[in-house]
Amino acid sequence: METITVIGGGIAGLALAAHLDPDRFRVTVHEAREEVPPVETSLAMWPEAQRALDKIGILPAVRAAGVDFGRMALRNGSGAIFVEAAARGVVGVSRADLLRLLDASVPASVARAYGRVATLPEQGLVVGADGVHSFVRRSVWGERHGARLSPYLALRGIVEAPVPPDGGGEYWGRGQLFGIAPASRSRTYWYASFRSELGPGHVDVDEALELTRRRFLGSAPAVGGILAAVTPPATLAQRVWTVPSPGSYRRGGAVLVGDAAHGMTPNLGRGACEALIDAVTLAELLNTRPLPAALQAYTRRRMLRTQAVRVASSAMARLALAEDVVPVRDRLLGLPGRAKRAFRQGGR
Ligand SMILES: Cc1cc2nc3c(=O)[nH]c(=O)nc-3n(C[C@H](O)[C@H](O)[C@H](O)COP(=O)(O)OP(=O)(O)OC[C@H]3O[C@@H](n4cnc5c(N)ncnc54)[C@H](O)[C@@H]3O)c2cc1C
Numbered sequence: 001m002e003t004i005t006v007i008g009g010g011i012a013g014l015a016l017a018a019h020l021d022p023d024r025f026r027v028t029v030h031e032a033r034e035e036v037p038p039v040e041t042s043l044a045m046w047p048e049a050q051r052a053l054d055k056i057g058i059l060p061a062v063r064a065a066g067v068d069f070g071r072m073a074l075r076n077g078s079g080a081i082f083v084e085a086a087a088r089g090v091v092g093v094s095r096a097d098l099l100r101l102l103d104a105s106v107p108a109s110v111a112r113a114y115g116r117v118a119t120l121p122e123q124g125l126v127v128g129a130d131g132v133h134s135f136v137r138r139s140v141w142g143e144r145h146g147a148r149l150s151p152y153l154a155l156r157g158i159v160e161a162p163v164p165p166d167g168g169g170e171y172w173g174r175g176q177l178f179g180i181a182p183a184s185r186s187r188t189y190w191y192a193s194f195r196s197e198l199g200p201g202h203v204d205v206d207e208a209l210e211l212t213r214r215r216f217l218g219s220a221p222a223v224g225g226i227l228a229a230v231t232p233p234a235t236l237a238q239r240v241w242t243v244p245s246p247g248s249y250r251r252g253g254a255v256l257v258g259d260a261a262h263g264m265t266p267n268l269g270r271g272a273c274e275a276l277i278d279a280v281t282l283a284e285l286l287n288t289r290p291l292p293a294a295l296q297a298y299t300r301r302r303m304l305r306t307q308a309v310r311v312a313s314s315a316m317a318r319l320a321l322a323e324d325v326v327p328v329r330d331r332l333l334g335l336p337g338r339a340k341r342a343f344r345q346g347g348r
Contacts, residue, residue, distance in 0.1 A: 003124030012258025013129030014102035015279035021287040028111040042189035049273035052280040066093035077173025082333040099211030132263035148242040153196035167222025176321040199239040208237035235337040249299040262306040267316035
């Protein structure tokens with residue numbers, strides 16, 4: 001039996017452990033935290049990620065725990081809609097629920113170890129599933145592959161009220177964005193982002209929330225309503241970090257998955273989705289091919305796609321959080337809506 005040590009029992013690490021062939025591999029998952037994160041947040045699961053969840057066997061449970069996004073609207077800072085589209089097949093699921101379901105699908109044969117890993121094992125395959133600040137990436141690829149601090153602060157949480165009528169969507173203002181989406185039929189997931197010097201390590205939630213309330217004062221009523229209902233204990237505030245391309249996702253006896261490989265800004269809502277697809281792709285290759293061929297095929301299949309998503313996500317962050325070009329951006333974004341209205345009027 002070959003040995004696989006997975007460092008990081010988050011979304012990528014658990015999904016990998018759940019899908020590896022237990023008859024072929026002796027697997028240990030090391031996880032720094034003992035419990036799921038205390039502040040509840042939500043993740044958008046796109047259809048490709050749902051296919052990965054299906055392969056692990058937990059898609060029905062994720063769908064039952066989650067909520068269909070329905071329609072998604074992109075709005076300006078005051079709430080007027082630029083574009084609205086059906087978010088076909090996108091499911092919002094609580095991160096804690098997803099982690100619990102993934103955890104429960106890991107076979108009992110997989111060994112668990114709790115605590116932060118500070119030395120790499122010398123034998124077997126090491127999988128860096130340890131997130132954006134990956135110890136595996138820094139140890140094997142070198143310190144110059146450390147995470148990069150973005151200028152953005154991100155806050156998110158859940159409020160115990162349904163999405164305000166005609167209030168859902170993402171609001172793009174001048175240098176700031178606010179998102180409102182269903183967390184369930186009766187609860188709302190919200191997030192906000194803007195440039196800030198807070199942190200970069202620990203961010204004080206009270207201070208971040210206070211700053212957010214000041215920044216969004218006078219913006220759309222739905223945003224004001226959500227911010228009035230938000231409490232610090234139910235809010236997560238952090239600076240956004242990204243990961244430069246490591247060139248290849250495999251080096252020697254180590255391989256990277258998830259944020260450790262391609263940590264990106266959250267603007268496309270794809271990081272966890274790509275982490276799940278990485279994990280399932282890697283597990284299937286390891287289950288069916290000799291180790292070197294599996295690792296080579298994994299980096300070939302996943303590198304281009306995930307790096308493209310990472311770059312696109314940063315571009316989206318720059319557009320959504322633009323400051324100087326807002327009038328031009330808003331004019332361009334408003335064009336499809338204006339064209340549609342003109343077409344309808346012309347047809348009458
Ligand atoms: C504001 C925000 C909103 C987001 N929204 C979405 C969304 O809607 N949809 C989406 O797909 N993605 C979203 N993402 C991205 C998503 O959160 C990440 O891409 C995802 O969590 C990556 O999973 P991972 O398992 O690779 O890493 P992580 O979730 O970071 O897990 C890494 C795990 O490794 C453990 N660990 C770290 N170091 C060590 C060590 N040395 N020893 C042992 N254990 C260790 C950690 O405790 C952690 O549990 C968002 C991100 C942010 C910041």
